[in-house]
Amino acid sequence: MQIDFRLPSLGADMEHATLAQWLKNPGDPVHRGEAIAVVETDKGLIDIESYEDAMVTELVVAPGARIAVGTVMARLSAERAAGAPAREAAAAAAPPQPLPSAAGPLAPAPKPPAPLAAPAGAAPRRARLSPAARRRAHELGISPEALEQRIAGKILHVEDVERLAAEAKARPSGVAVAPDARSAMRAVIGSAMARAKREIPHYYLGHAFDFGAVRDWLVRHNATLPVSERLIEGLLVVKAVALAAARIEGFNGYFRDGHFARSTAIHVGTAIAMRGGGLVAPALLDADRKDLKTLMLEFSDLVTRVRTGHMRLSEFMTATITVTSLGEDGVETIYPIINPPQVAIVGTGCVRERPWVHAGSMAARPVLNLTLAADHRVTDGRTGSRFLKTIAELLAAPEKL
Amino acid sequence: MEAQDIRTRLIALLTTIAPDIDPATLDPVQDVRDQVDFDSMDRLHFAMAISEEFDIDIPEHDYPRLGALQKACEYVQAKLSAGGSSSATGA
Numbered sequence: 001m002q003i004d005f006r007l008p009s010l011g012a013d014m015e016h017a018t019l020a021q022w023l024k025n026p027g028d029p030v031h032r033g034e035a036i037a038v039v040e041t042d043k044g045l046i047d048i049e050s051y052e053d054a055m056v057t058e059l060v061v062a063p064g065a066r067i068a069v070g071t072v073m074a075r076l077s078a079e080r081a082a083g084a085p086a087r088e089a090a091a092a093a094a095p096p097q098p099l100p101s102a103a104g105p106l107a108p109a110p111k112p113p114a115p116l117a118a119p120a121g122a123a124p125r126r127a128r129l130s131p132a133a134r135r136r137a138h139e140l141g142i143s144p145e146a147l148e149q150r151i152a153g154k155i156l157h158v159e160d161v162e163r164l165a166a167e168a169k170a171r172p173s174g175v176a177v178a179p180d181a182r183s184a185m186r187a188v189i190g191s192a193m194a195r196a197k198r199e200i201p202h203y204y205l206g207h208a209f210d211f212g213a214v215r216d217w218l219v220r221h222n223a224t225l226p227v228s229e230r231l232i233e234g235l236l237v238v239k240a241v242a243l244a245a246a247r248i249e250g251f252n253g254y255f256r257d258g259h260f261a262r263s264t265a266i267h268v269g270t271a272i273a274m275r276g277g278g279l280v281a282p283a284l285l286d287a288d289r290k291d292l293k294t295l296m297l298e299f300s301d302l303v304t305r306v307r308t309g310h311m312r313l314s315e316f317m318t319a320t321i322t323v324t325s326l327g328e329d330g331v332e333t334i335y336p337i338i339n340p341p342q343v344a345i346v347g348t349g350c351v352r353e354r355p356w357v358h359a360g361s362m363a364a365r366p367v368l369n370l371t372l373a374a375d376h377r378v379t380d381g382r383t384g385s386r387f388l389k390t391i392a393e394l395l396a397a398p399e400k401l
Numbered sequence: 402m403e404a405q406d407i408r409t410r411l412i413a414l415l416t417t418i419a420p421d422i423d424p425a426t427l428d429p430v431q432d433v434r435d436q437v438d439f440d441s442m443d444r445l446h447f448a449m450a451i452s453e454e455f456d457i458d459i460p461e462h463d464y465p466r467l468g469a470l471q472k473a474c475e476y477v478q479a480k481l482s483a484g485g486s487s488s489a490t491g492a
Contacts, residue, residue, distance in 0.1 A: 222461050227452040275438055303442045327441040
């Protein structure tokens with residue numbers, strides 16, 4: 001069976017992307033959830049994964065091409081997926097190559113792209129950068145267009161990009177175009193949030209509670225662990241939100257086409273600031289079902305990739321509820337805006353010492369202000385209140401998270 | 402280990418986490434987060450990277466001592482001269 005591999009939706013108000021690199025060649029088997037391609041979007045580079053177990057039969061679009069959501073990027077064959085993948089169908093098109101390691105899209109073996117004979121998609125009229133060079137340019141905050149204007153008709157490699165970047169640095173009016181990416185990001189955030197404010201009847205609730213249980217438990221827990229395995233407060237909040245969302249319905253899922261569809265899977269989006277400005281909220285998948293250690297490793301990996309500009313589409317698009325935090329440098333209360341089509345977002349302020357009644361007398365206690373913005377088309381304040389209180393109760397017994 | 406060597410390695414770790422940092426403009430006595438975009442997760446990753454790079458254990462309550470480059474440098478040096486490998490109890 002022939003499967004069209006299309007550019008999936010990239011989220012609110014992002015209708016185009018530029019193909020940066022193929023991670024597979026014709027003849028390669030691809031597993032469900034495995035990355036096939038890297039695209040460049042207003043939110044940085046994103047790995048696009050396959051929804052099927054299949055074999056790549058044809059790469060339709062060439063790297064460099066700007067394509068719309070829904071465009072057929074490649075063709076896959078489902079028959080080849082089961083058992084040992086046969087390669088003869090595409091053997092003429094591409095010599096067999098070793099499979100990329102199972103390490104996943106984090107470590108794609110940098111291999112030369114397969115030569116594309118007359119791609120059916122738009123011809124790559126933009127900068128002719130090698131995939132590695134494109135990635136490097138992205139890391140350096142240089143737009144491919146700016147490079148193309150300077151070096152027309154020549155294929156640029158990593159060294160060229162670095163040389164041009166160095167030249168640009170020496171000459172202030174040169175290539176550096178990071179503000180472009182920043183304003184594109186602002187536009188994306190702006191239109192998603194405008195849509196949220198326009199369409200979603202938000203209601204807001206807040207709950208302040210003694211965060212001492214989490215603090216005390218974490219100090220004890222972390223004291224026994226090496227730096228790399230220590231947990232952070234925000235992660236416990238994420239887990240508590242996931243567990244509360246599993247217990248109380250109406251906060252986990254999407255509002256689409258006039259009705260709410262709850263999601264059984266709980267993927268918690270975590271708002272992460274991008275370097276140089278902007279914000280994304282990639283998801284910790286199945287956060288309710290993973291232990292804290294696993295979640296911490298995944299969260300750490302997620303933050304690193306966001307902060308260095310490399311996300312996967314599945315975590316970027318699949319959040320069913322979001323948690324946002326201003327971090328320990330922030331203020332004590334945040335009033336968040338729902339990220340459509342989700343229906344709830346939980347905010348955590350900075351934990352501060354406050355005068356607080358504790359065990360019958362006044363004491364200085366660490367206090368967390370938890371806030372909720374939820375969709376009134378789905379729930380009311382009463383349910384929202386139960387939801388927030390459940391999160392607080394779960395955090396009162398951190399050892400059970 | 403020479404202070405200059407520690408410093409060079411710390412700067413390398415810092416710029417891996419935050420590639421936009423220009424070491425030339427970094428004030429070594431001021432907290433890094435007051436100078437560049439360096440959030441709490443970056444600070445955590447910095448502590449993790451230092452621990453791994455120098456094979457020293459860094460208790461959580463010492464994280465604030467890694468805020469400024471100069472202080473971080475002194476901290477690592479003190480840890481190393483105390484024989485603070487990860488197997489030792491450290492501070």
